[in-house]
Amino acid sequence: MTEDLQDAIEERDIRAAAQWLAEHAPHEIADELTRLRAVDSALAWRLLPKGRALEVFEELDATQQQELLGGMRDHQFAELVENMDPDDRARLLGEAPAGFVQKVLAGLSPRERRMTAELLGYPADSIGRVMSPEIISVHDTTTVGQALTRLRARAEHAETIDLLAVVDASRAYRGTVSLKQLVLADPEQAVIDIADDDHPIGHVDDRAEDSARLLQEYNLTGLVILDLEDRVVGILTVDDALEIIEQADSEDFARQSGSLPSAGHYFSSSVWRLAGLRVVWLFVLILAAGLTVSVMQLFEDTLEAVTALALFIPLLVGTGGNVGAQAATAAVRALALGEVRPSDVVRVAWREARVGLLLGLGLGVVALGIGSIVVDFPVATVVGISVIGICTWAATVGAVMPLLARAIRIDPAVISAPLVTTLVDATGLLIYFLVAAAVLGL
Structure with missing residues (x-):
């Protein structure tokens, strides 16, 4: 077995590279292609069989997909985008230049073009943009036997066969029925009799992340999506929901670290792009840090009177920042999971204030001990009391600001x-x- 695709490609050992590609899963191949130089990635791509190439292509991020498509001949380009799932195609085009979008849409069959255009018509962060329109639906008057026949006829082009939507004559939603229910039911029974009308659903204008987390919370295999008139228009499957959640979490991690989110693989972003994503928040933060300088300047006389106070500034600043960061991270997570709402701000503030107070009491004792060893007891007392106040304040502010x-x-x-x-x-x-002013009488 070839251990490294990159070595095989760089040595132009085509047989070894083909063997590596045959022995690895599509997601592993996609990851390795992203690590290669553009010319090497294109060479490895050409070694993939047609069907497997599509599987690998759909595992790539949108930036890498655009790069690969840009180097293909027109007939290869058209064939690949035609065979993509509509939701994957919409995700690709949603991040592409206008000229690229027009080229893709022009090369699609009328059916695929219509489905893709419909998805692109929804807001960028809505579930309508990323759902699959290829859902199997059956009329409420259909029997179980007829529904199974329809399922077999439509299965090849459906996003999933695990969940079917039950609709009336105007395609209005009536409920859902699972494949298991159909298999176990009497073939002569009407599907409406076994349909679940309490199954969670989504609407096209719902936030994609909210819909994905709803599916995750209820442990569903799919979420039927309705338009504004409650007609069935698509479905969100669990694999797509996981991708949405992963992307949302990645964006949150980036913002929580003081950076703009980056769409795409780490190695597909240039050094200039990575620096550009980070520098915006660093400018904001360095300006905000000017507040610290202003406070230091305001109490310059206090520092001159008791120079020992300056020794503990790093300790206090570091402790307060850490407590605030912990509270902010916990609040962002709780909001993302739906555990708290903005209306809970008072309850959260009161809860975190008590948490901060407990942390401050524990850390304040430690700070008092350190201060007593390094300086005199009055200054150590100032440090201990300050830790308590700072921890209480930091936990409260850190939790309240995200809400x-x-x-x-x-x-x-x-x-x-x-x-x-x-x-x-x-x-x-x-x-x-x-x-310090109160305790030391400054």
Whole structure:
């Protein structure tokens, strides 16, 4: 077995490369193609059998797909995009330049073009954009036997056969029926009699992430999607839901680390692009850090009077920032999972204030002990009390800010840990110097 596709391609050992491609799963091949140079990736791609090439192509991110398509002849290009699932094609085109979109749509058959155009007509972050329109539906007057016959006839072009939608004469939703239910039911029985009308559903204008998490929460294999008139128009399957959740989590991780989210594989992004994604938030954070400088300048006389106070600024700043970051991360996660809502802001603030107080009491004792060893007891007392106040404040602010962001329709992850940390740094120093002034009589 060939251990490394890259070595085989670089040595132009075609037989070894073909063997490696034959022995690995599509997602593994897609990952390796992304790691290769563009010319080497194109060579490896040409070694894939036609059917397997499509499987690998659908595992690639949109950027890599565009690069591969750009190097293909027109007939190869048209054949590949024609055979893609409509939802995968819409995902590709949603991130592509207008000229590329027009080229793809022009090369599609009328049926595929119509389905793709319909999906692209929905908002970019809606479930309508990423659902599959290839859902099998049956009329409510259909018998179980007739439904099974229809399923066999449509199975090849359906996104899934595990879940069927039951509709009336106007295609309005009446319920869902699973393949297991059909197999076990009496063939002469009407499907409406076994249909589940309480099965969770989604609407085309719902947020894609919300629909995906709904499917995950209820442990469903599929979520039927309706239009604004409650007509069945598509389905979200569990594999697509997992991709949506993965992308949403990746975006949240990026924002929580103080960076703009990057669409695509790490190795498919240039150094300039990676720097550009990160520099925006760094500019914001360095400006916000100016608050810390302002606080230091405001209490310059206090520092001159008791220089020992300066020794503990890194300890206090670091502790407050860490507590705030923990609370912010917990709040963003709870919001994403639907465990809390913006209306819970008071309950969350009260809860986190108590958590911060408990943390502050524990850490304050440690800080008091450290301070007593390094400096005199009065200054150590200032440090201990400040830790308690800073931890309580940091936990409260860190948890509340994401909820307020959601309330004004800002992505909670934008209120990232670095931003919370920077804010807590400045306000924490304010608490520190005010405590010092009160305890030391400055």
